[in-house]
Each structure stands twice: as C-alpha cells, then as structure tokens.
Amino acid sequence: MAGDGVSEAKTIGSYYRETALDHLDALYGFAVTLTADQIEAQDLLQETYLRAFGACELLMPDSNLKAWLFVIMRNIWLNQIRHRRSGPEFVEIEEQESPRTPWLESGTEDPLKLLLKKVERERVRDAIAQLPQPYREVVVLRDLEGFTYQQIAGIIGCPTGTVMSRLARGREKLRLLLARWKLEVMSKATANKEL
C-alpha cells in the first residue's frame, strides 16, 4: 500500500489542489456569509485552503471537492467562534469592490445591462446580508452555489428537513426584502416622473 498508493495519492492531491482554486470566489462568498466581514473572510479563506491543500491526498478520485471545501471552511469558522467563546459578530459589510473584476470593462455585454446587473447584485447581496445567519448560509449554499439539500445538510451538519425549512424561511424573508426594495425603486421612479 505504501509505494503505488503514495504516488497515486500525491497525484490526486496535486490534481485537487489545482481544481480547488476554481472554487475560490465561491468559498470567499461563503466566508463573507459566515463572517459578515470581508477582512475576516480573507483569513478564513486562506486558512481553509491551507488545511485543504494539506489534506487533498486523502480525497478519493470521485470526491465532491467543492462540498468538501465548504465543510472545511465552516468547521474552521465554528472552531474559531468557539475559541473566542462568543457568537458570530454581525458587522457592517464593506461595500468595497474587488479590483479583480472590472464591472464595466467587458466588451461582450451591453454596459447598461452590466450596470443593472451590478445594482441588482448589490441589492441581493444586501438582502442576503440581512438574513439571520442560519438562513443566510443555507440560501447561499443552495441558491448561489447550487448544492443539493443533502449536500447542504452534510456541510452544515444538520438534517435535510432542517435545511428545507431554513431555506423556505430564508427565501421568504429574502423575497420580502427584495420586494420592499423594488417598491422603493418604483415609488422613486413615479416621483421622478411626476417632477
């Protein structure tokens, strides 16, 4: 088991280390979801990758790498919370944009559409940030990251039924928040027209 097994594990580990980088933004988004703080999210992301990279050899060839990374991240975060002997802190999310994505520099899409998408994205982000933590993480995992109910249950360590109920409540709250925003936008537009 030592010879071929070790080299095979190293090959798998190397492959997973490369592939793991594909999920960097998704994990960063989840880190912000958990920490509600972009600086803390950066530390969490780095620690997640450090731990994951060191353990990639453990993974089987058909492993769900993405779900595994999310589990690691959440575990690190929970352990950090426990270590501090306090619950997660809900702080203002910085609105600073990442310099990596120039929103309006794409040559393939209509700048107006991109601008609208950016505005919509910010609204969705704000609304999600207002959700209570248990709802927030389930909504992000399902509606933004596309995990199945069962995968989410595995990531957050609770029964599938809990995932379903949290998702339903989270979406309901999200819908209300976004509907409120749309109403405000519409009333502002009406007011502008009247002027």
Added chain:
Amino acid sequence: MNECDYIESRRSFYLDDELRADERVVFEEHLDRCQSCRDEVTEERQFLEGLRQAGPLYEAPVELRRRIEEIASRGGLRDVTPVGTESPSHSLRSQSWLLGSGFARSWFARLGRIERVASLSAIGILVALLGIYYLRGAEPPLTGVPSGFAKLAVEAHQQHLGGELSLEISSTSPEVVSDWFSGQVSFSVKLPNYQEASGQDQLYQIEGGRVVQFNNDPAAYVSYQMDKQPISLLVTTDSVAAPSGGEEVVSKGITFHYDTIDGFKVITWSDRGLTYALVSNLKERGQQSCLVCHQGTRDKDFLEGFNAGASAPGQSYRIWSSATTVRPLRRFGWVRIRLPNGASD
C-alpha cells in the same frame, strides 16, 4: 389538503430538482391543467433565477488569490515556518492547535500519510457506549479542550456525512468489516454482531469502515446508522491518542470525556490499551436518550458502569449496557475484546 395546496407545498422541491421522478410526474401533470399553480411556479422560478444570476456576490481580492495560488504551488505549505512549531504529536495535543498555523500543516500531513505501522496489538470496540453520553441529562459544560482524536473523529464524521469520506469496506456484516481491518490497522477489530447478541429488534446497522490516519498511525473508522442517523466510531491505541477535555465522568475506573464539537456529540475514552471516539448527532437528552441505544432487558449493569473486570490476554468478555427506567429495554449490542498478547490491564 387539496391538490393545489399539495402542489404549493412541493413547489420549492420541484424547482430545486429535489422531487422524485414519480412526484415530478404528478407535479407536472397538475401544472398542465392548473393555470394558477403554473403561474405561481413561473413566478417562483423567476425569483430563484434572479438570485442565481446575481451571483457570485463576492469575488476574492487579487492579492488574496495570488497568495493562495502560491500556497497551492508549494503543495499547501505556508512559506514561513512559525517559531515554536511543535512536532505533530505534540501540537495535536496543544490547546491552541486548531487555530495555530502549525496545526493545519501537521494535522493534514498526518492524515495524508499512507504508511502503515506494522506492530501488532489487539482491540475491541465498545459500540454500546453511545447511550452513556446522555446519562448526564443536559448538555455538559465544557471544562477543557477536546482531544485531537475527538476532533478527528468529528471531522471524519462530518466528511462522511458530506460524502467526502468514502468507506473502504461497505458491508452490513460486522464480521466482514472486522475481517477487513485485519492488516489495515495495528490492532485486531472485533465488531459486535447485533443479532448474535440480542435476537431483538435491530436498532442500528453497521455500514462499513475505513482507515484514517492519526498521529502517523492508522485508526479504524467505523460507520453505523441508527434510525437514519449516522454514528461514527474511531479507534486507535492509547499510545497514539489520549482522551481529554469536555466533562469527565468516571465510571468503574474508566474516564469518559463528554463533549460537543461542531454541534456533534462526542464521547471519548480509553480502555485496555485502546482509545475510542464515538460521534453522533442524536438529539435526545437525559435518561430517555439512553434508551435510544440501551433498549435491552439485560443492560442493567451498563449505566452503573462497566461489568468488565480483568481479562486475561486474548480473552473475550462482554460489556452489557443498562437502563432502568421508563420502559423495557433492549440491548444495543455487545463487544468482544481481545487483548493483545502480553498486554496487561
């Protein structure tokens, strides 16, 4: 509940592609003939698509991405060795191991080891201990840092739940799983056979096992299911891992460490040369919880402690569990423990 109410209750599952094929057929047949439900599904679909299209909500800063790519290029190691980084076995027991930068590297380096230690010893598995965890009733106060072994057990449990820790042997036969461990770990594993032990209702079922690395030694990971609730058992020798942290309760000379890690219940203990960690997410508390596992009429001795006594090397003995209240009990199971040759109690 009329048909439209039913459809409404399943709408999210339909849009999340979580319906079974037959349910999906029924759902779509209803939509074909019900404009109102069709409109609601369309509206909900638009809402969800709007959410999905809004992603990704955040993008990692360039500098952070670069740092992580650098780490990947070094095979996952940090570029600077922290001052005072401990040896793997030491740091594992360090109270700050979870957050220490040395932890990540040493922990997973150990996990990644493929080599097997060839020394011979023997073990028994105390699956019947699950219920004692709940004996104290309410959630026990934490009095210390849980052992690295307990944390590994929880990590393995979570990974198995998430489908990330596949079993190397899958079988509902304790004998088959026990035999598989022969040569895989440095001790012999004898898992309990429920039917053999009780002849009563099967409360739990073994799923299989695999080897995981702890402190450069292979540990035996065994997975069970009880009422669709997963239970994980991790075993190694007490020279490799020692239980610590949590609330300590001594029963008949054995110290049990009760803890909650990442929301999972963990009990760790050492006995006769072996260290065990049992992980579950059963919700029950107090005496009633004991009945989950210890529903056996011959379990009387267990909750008062172990009916173990001294065993000679190579000898088998039974561990009975007990519960004395509420309703007739059925035994969870029993375990034969074969001590290593020359081992002393």
